[in-house]
Amino acid sequence: MARKPARFSGGARLGVSGALVFRSRAGTGDAAIMHPPLDTDEYDVALEQVANSLSKARRVVALTGAGVSAESGLATFRGADGLWEGHRIEDVATPSAFQRDPALVWRFYNARRANLRTVQPNPGHRAFVELEDRLVKRSGGDGAGAFTLATQNVDGLHRAAGSRRVLELHGSLQRVRCTRCSHLAATDEALPDLPHCPQCGHLLRPDVVWFHEMLPAEIWREAAQATAICECFLVVGTSAIVYPAAGLIDAARAAGAMVVEINPEATSASRRGGLALRGRSGEILPQLMQRLRGEKT
Ligand SMILES: NC(=O)c1ccc[n+]([C@@H]2O[C@H](COP(=O)([O-])OP(=O)(O)OC[C@H]3O[C@@H](n4cnc5c(N)ncnc54)[C@H](O)[C@@H]3O)[C@@H](O)[C@H]2O)c1
Ligand SMILES: [Zn+2]
Numbered sequence: 001m002a003r004k005p006a007r008f009s010g011g012a013r014l015g016v017s018g019a020l021v022f023r024s025r026a027g028t029g030d031a032a033i034m035h036p037p038l039d040t041d042e043y044d045v046a047l048e049q050v051a052n053s054l055s056k057a058r059r060v061v062a063l064t065g066a067g068v069s070a071e072s073g074l075a076t077f078r079g080a081d082g083l084w085e086g087h088r089i090e091d092v093a094t095p096s097a098f099q100r101d102p103a104l105v106w107r108f109y110n111a112r113r114a115n116l117r118t119v120q121p122n123p124g125h126r127a128f129v130e131l132e133d134r135l136v137k138r139s140g141g142d143g144a145g146a147f148t149l150a151t152q153n154v155d156g157l158h159r160a161a162g163s164r165r166v167l168e169l170h171g172s173l174q175r176v177r178c179t180r181c182s183h184l185a186a187t188d189e190a191l192p193d194l195p196h197c198p199q200c201g202h203l204l205r206p207d208v209v210w211f212h213e214m215l216p217a218e219i220w221r222e223a224a225q226a227t228a229i230c231e232c233f234l235v236v237g238t239s240a241i242v243y244p245a246a247g248l249i250d251a252a253r254a255a256g257a258m259v260v261e262i263n264p265e266a267t268s269a270s271r272r273g274g275l276a277l278r279g280r281s282g283e284i285l286p287q288l289m290q291r292l293r294g295e296k297t
Helices: 009-014 040-056 095-100 102-116 123-139 157-161 217-228 247-254 268-272 281-292
Strands: 060-064 147-151 166-168 171-178 184-186 204-208 232-236 258-262 275-277
Touching (some): 040 258, 060 123, 095 102, 102 171, 102 204, 123 157, 147 217, 166 217, 217 247, 232 247, 247 258, 247 268
Parallel strands (some): 060 147, 232 258, 258 275
Antiparallel strands (some): 171 184
């Protein structure tokens, strides 16, 4: 499968940056502050408000991050200067790391790929499937654009749960591609420390987006377009410091969407306005679905 050059004018239009980077001080500072932690009654009201918005919205976008997979047992990412599963980010998730020591980088990704075989989607992933089904059904027709799930996760758990319109902004651990030719393949199998291309013999790499690399152009364009016209935007399980993905949150606000954060902790997204539901996505999302079904939680 050939890949297009990774450029994205959609990003430029939305005023978000190109290559994958951390930005710890996000937001323009002009946003209303998200709600502080809610007591039970307030939480209930907020949940109802979000369910209400979801029941009316014709177009919904969700941006998900590592937190959505935390309840499946996958480690989240520890922030700009933390370690990621015992490694410094610059040693395992940048093009220069791969040039310097491809075997180290492959051992890191092979360990994560092996770990994936031991985990399952959790109730949070499954709630997104139900939300998509509901919105697509309600929209009539083919439901195109009713729900878009843009994920920063590379674990494939949204698809494994059954979500259909999934935009993998940062690629997938379940694909490899050649560093030389256009070879791109899906594979769940164990790979050697230095796997080689069956077509040209050059080194393969994981089909994930490393820091300093561009996002896949077409996927980014679709995410930006869906965001620009959505009415409700869910920000779930992400610290919202990895750009350009986190820039979608500002784009959604600019588009007038209701922005809802679901996360146990306040994040960089919390400063930018909207509504926050504090807690685990594997608990809150199913509660939201119950509300949408008309069942009181
Ligand atoms: N599973 C994966 O595919 C995976 C795992 C780690 C890192 N990454 C990559 O690392 C980068 C990390 O950015 P990020 O923002 O996705 O992750 P992050 O680790 O920076 O942030 C995780 C967020 O999830 C929240 N969280 C923790 N448990 C949660 C739960 N049960 N429910 C809801 N939220 C919960 C945390 O409070 C935190 O804000 C991305 O580029 C991503 O590609 C992916
Ligand atoms: Zn090749």
